Amino acid sequence: MSSVRVQVGTRKGAFVLTSDGKRNDWDVTGPHFPGWEIYHVKGSPADPSRLYASQSSGWFGQLIQRSDDGGASWAPVGNEFRYDGEPGTHQWYDGTPHPWEFARVWHLEPSLDDPDTVYAGVEDAGLFKSTDGGQSWRELPGLRTHRSGPSWQPGAGGMCLHTILLDRSAPGRMFAAISAAGAFRSDDGGGTWQPVNQGLHSEGIPDPAAEVGHCVHRIAMHPARPSVLYMQKHWDVMRSDDAGDSWHEVSGNLPTDFGFPIDVHAHEPDTIYVVPITSDSHHFPPEGKLRVYRSKTGGDDWEPLTTGLPQRDCYVNVLRDAMAVDSLDSCGVYFGTTGGQVYVSADAGDSWAPIVRDLPAVLSVEVQTLS
Amino acid sequence: MIRVVLPAHLRVLAKVDGEIQVQVTGEITQRAVLDALEASYPVLRGTIRDQRSGKRRAFVRFFACQQDLSHEPPDAPLPEPVTAGTEPYLIVGAMAGG
Numbered sequence: 001m002s003s004v005r006v007q008v009g010t011r012k013g014a015f016v017l018t019s020d021g022k023r024n025d026w027d028v029t030g031p032h033f034p035g036w037e038i039y040h041v042k043g044s045p046a047d048p049s050r051l052y053a054s055q056s057s058g059w060f061g062q063l064i065q066r067s068d069d070g071g072a073s074w075a076p077v078g079n080e081f082r083y084d085g086e087p088g089t090h091q092w093y094d095g096t097p098h099p100w101e102f103a104r105v106w107h108l109e110p111s112l113d114d115p116d117t118v119y120a121g122v123e124d125a126g127l128f129k130s131t132d133g134g135q136s137w138r139e140l141p142g143l144r145t146h147r148s149g150p151s152w153q154p155g156a157g158g159m160c161l162h163t164i165l166l167d168r169s170a171p172g173r174m175f176a177a178i179s180a181a182g183a184f185r186s187d188d189g190g191g192t193w194q195p196v197n198q199g200l201h202s203e204g205i206p207d208p209a210a211e212v213g214h215c216v217h218r219i220a221m222h223p224a225r226p227s228v229l230y231m232q233k234h235w236d237v238m239r240s241d242d243a244g245d246s247w248h249e250v251s252g253n254l255p256t257d258f259g260f261p262i263d264v265h266a267h268e269p270d271t272i273y274v275v276p277i278t279s280d281s282h283h284f285p286p287e288g289k290l291r292v293y294r295s296k297t298g299g300d301d302w303e304p305l306t307t308g309l310p311q312r313d314c315y316v317n318v319l320r321d322a323m324a325v326d327s328l329d330s331c332g333v334y335f336g337t338t339g340g341q342v343y344v345s346a347d348a349g350d351s352w353a354p355i356v357r358d359l360p361a362v363l364s365v366e367v368q369t370l371s
Numbered sequence: 372m373i374r375v376v377l378p379a380h381l382r383v384l385a386k387v388d389g390e391i392q393v394q395v396t397g398e399i400t401q402r403a404v405l406d407a408l409e410a411s412y413p414v415l416r417g418t419i420r421d422q423r424s425g426k427r428r429a430f431v432r433f434f435a436c437q438q439d440l441s442h443e444p445p446d447a448p449l450p451e452p453v454t455a456g457t458e459p460y461l462i463v464g465a466m467a468g469g
Contacts, residue, residue: 035380057380059465060380060431063414063418079417080416
């Protein structure tokens with residue numbers, strides 16, 4: 001009998017939600033690490049019992065927690081994230097040089113085939129790797145030291161490396177996305193990187209088509225078709241059919257193309273999901289209606305998914321790491337809100353139900369499909 | 372033995388209840404107390420001060436004997452009641468929102 005385990009990171013702790021394959025009845029455990037910001041929790045594809053969690057606090061800094069029993073118990077591992085060499089400067093909000101300073105881990109991406117190997121995307125933007133189950137971390141400095149690095153600027157949420165995608169079909173190929181620098185690709189396991197932002201157009205920067213400087217909110221990939229990437233940018237939903245070498249807009253008939261998360265159906269590489277948000281100054285759904293939009297054509301043609309979602313007086317946000325899909329036969333889609341709701345659809349988005357309604361603001365949602 | 376009071380979050384991390392005691396050799400300074408504390412409870416490394424520079428985290432404060440020692444040099448001797456064990460050394464999470 002298949003089951004699912006959902007890891008939810010919130011502003012005040014982590015929660016683990018479990019259900020059988022029907023996804024109707026749920027057990028909720030938590031808060032784990034109560035009172036701490038949990039930016040991300042994610043399980044290893046190679047060992048589903050192995051989970052990693054990013055635990056941080058404005059007072060007490062960064063910790064990384066590891067579970068070897070699926071989230072029932074946790075133990076702290078290494079928390080020293082030291083940039084390689086002299087880190088130099090990037091641009092501050094006012095355009096002046098600002099030293100690279102570690103603030104927190106936004107995203108943890110376990111290796112596809114080794115439970116002891118895990119990548120960490122951090123603020124100020126950098127990529128770290130552990131090969132000993134999180135006990136120690138070393139930077140992969142090729143990204144931060146890219147020649148464009150000194151020109152990178154933070155987005156409103158900080159200069160965070162928030163997305164890491166690993167390509168199972170091409171060993172060594174990986175993607176990272178940084179707000180507000182853009183998307184980057186490596187073909188040598190993170191040693192060297194190139195910006196992959198051609199085709200992006202951002203009105204808020206001096207050169208709208210610049211090589212870097214784009215506020216990429218999220219990129220997503222279907223593992224069976226890794227050359228196709230989808231992107232939710234600050235504004236615009238974008239698609240690449242050549243592994244990021246070029247992008248074109250697929251916002252189509254969306255009511256607004258601002259938003260944060262984007263994800264791909266587990267079995268249909270052309271079926272994608274976004275949550276339109278009114279604007280960069282109004283971080284809530286248009287008209288107070290919480291709607292997921294689904295395209296079954298890889299973009300451009302979108303349909304609103306509303307059944308079971310609040311259609312009046314709803315003013316929550318859905319953050320970039322707060323959407324996930326399971327891989328059951330009927331693909332489950334999950335997302336969490338800044339209002340503390342976690343919604344599930346067990347029918348690929350046709351209908352939705354809340355798993356929980358009153359958690360702290362949700363920062364991240366991940367799901368494991370267990371057999 | 373030096374008596375140390377941790378803030379609630381760090382007591383949870385260190386898996387201790389209430390006040391703890393650390394053995395400090397040599398001169399009793401803030402640096403020596405924090406070194407001994409981190410040696411006894413490695414999970415606290417990086418939570419009170421930067422692991423590389425040793426600089427106090429911005430929203431952590433050090434109090435003892437009704438004094439704010441947060442801005443004292445780390446190698447300055449601690450007050451005699453702390454070194455004598457009659458007063459605790461307080462590590463405090465600053466009141467700063469949240």
